[in-house]
Amino acid sequence: MSKGIPLAEALARYRADADIAPLPGSTDIDTLLNTYHPDHLRGSVVKLAVGANAGDSCQRELAGLLQAEAFIDEADLAGSPVTDIDVLVIGGGGAGCAAALAAAENGARVLLATKLRLGDSNTVMAEGGIQAAIEPDDSVQRHIQDTLRGGHHVGDPTLVSALAGDGPEVLHWLINQGMQFDQTPSGDLHTRRAGGMSTPRLVHCRDYTGLEMMRVLREAVIQHRSIEVWEQSPAVELLSNEVGQKCVGAVLTSLNNGQLRIVRTRSVILATGGLGRLHLNGFPTSNHLGATGDGLVLAYRIGARLCELDSFQYHPTGLVHPSHLAGKLVTEGVRAAGALLVNGLGQRFIDELQPRDVVCAAILRECSEGRGVRVNDQHSGVWLDTPRLERAQPGLLEKQFTSLMTRTRVAGIDPRVEPLLVHPTLHYQNGGAVIDANGATTVPGLYAVGEVSGGIHGRNRLMGNALLEIISFGRRAGAAATADRDRGPKKVTLEHVNQLRRALTLAGLPMTQRAPQILPDYAAGGVWNR
């Protein structure tokens, strides 16, 4: 990535009032995606050799983790303190909180364990909003169609109709918990239309929807009498029954003192989120520090089937500069409001409102063909022309994009005056653990909700469906996990780990790498040492 126009030169050349030539003729979308989208990079996908998805395609770095050695074996369990609980929720983001609250509402005693602080999650950063078909000319059916089409018709129609059908009731539940939304002067919930929606369906709380949702759910969980919360307590392994075929608990550690703790339970709900912090294919990420794909690793090791392991969403507009915000998002809303993408030569190169995967590939094409703006040998990008937007609609950025303005102000950047340098950033894991409409995985006793689960978004997620999914399926799984009448485990073992070790040996795979990752390497020195 050493090609491109040097930053200083590009900045000197940039004019917010320059005439912009119309877009060059039509682009061949398929060729563009196949040549430049990271999912199609040569060597970025391998076949899995062991486990429930043996033979399936999987992103290379993720495959390494799915087929890795565990951290612990039976000897480590001896002497570890044991906790018995009805339902264990692993993960303290929106999905985990919704699942815990639903389980508690249904009478379960719940333990919610989270790697970092309760509420530290990608939920808290979601800006756009939550989809729900509530407008008079909208319907659940249209929401289903849009979601399936957006996912390139790979999504599971049963899950998608459960999701869309829950939309209005999810908003009702959130308002009952005390979440606010923007309203029109007549009191209706205000809706926006975003990429892939055939009609306005995005309900929001300015551009702080995720923060508003997370702080309300976090408070509700903390205040709930039947929910215990363990922070700084990542899961290192699940526990299985004697034959390794049912999930009966988990082994947690502590970031503070490394103490292992055994939790025995009737059901485990994985709500561990995504894997942006694995920096797949060397990309920066918009994700929270804890998003290291731990749930996928744990689920796969205990035998759960996963899906779409080669499909990830790279958000087109991640910040390149300033460095402490590298990879962090500029919301799609800015492009929806009219901001253009411009390369280092001052030319437009793609229709900015094409689906995310297409815009992402187009930006990567500009950078690799030398028309990007080059910061240094490792970093380049293109301009998001916010000053032009400000000229066209004065005051818009300040009024509608509070979060963006606050974040850039801290760094001494004013998007109204200088354009933002952006580059695609790893944003979302489209696939994940295969689930049914209750959030149940293919392993008895194990549920998965939120980004760690798969099948809803197919191979591309629409804006606003993630916040809906975490509440809809979080609540479904919480209720279903509580309804499991199983009396709980007699014996907890690591039999599934032994089985995977045998399979790895038979397949001749190395067992040098250990997983789950827990934290990215660059933070591990500071936070956690294995």
Added chain:
Amino acid sequence: MTTSNTTANGDDQAQSVALTINGLAVNAHEGMSLVEAAWHGGVPQVTSVGCLEGVCGSCRIMLRRGKEVTVGLACQTFVENGVEVVFLPPASAPLHHYEVSDFKDGWDIQARFQDIFPEASRCRHCHGCDNACPKGITVENGVALAAAGRFREAGEAFFECVMCELCDAACPELIAPAHVGLFSRRVTAHFHLRPPNLIHRLEELRKERMENPPKDRRKKNNED
């Protein structure tokens, strides 16, 4: 391309900055946030880093510059020569307990608020909370509004609150302003947000369910 989000942005000639983090001497580059500096310097036991963009409120720090002591968020604060930084432990569990579902209607909400947050009316106007807030919220004023029962306005004052709870730590009267703000926002939505478009759709869906009850309601575990 590097796999880290956090390497310096190519300013090869970036100035070196010397500071102290959790008692360890750290040499960082100008322009780094304190989180980047802590990682760069290999500071152990920094267990409170989250979103890295100032919305999760986890990376709470206390800074000392000479005789001046302030608090803030490490991902939003930049390195300076000679500054001493301590990452603060996570906030302790809240002292105030309530569940929104316990409130039957909104008419006694001021009394309930006084029961739950009796300290809120004892503000001594020291501005500790205002000075502690990394988001520039007018915390003290927000608490006063809540104590006067003006929950909608109080909640609006706390709109940008990221629940770092630094104001809670700063309050000598143990008021817990962040939770007062969130309480105000929650009761406002719980009692007053009644959007006609949503209610209409919920009613339509309810009637639809009455007319054709779903066939495959697989409540498998409830029926045995």
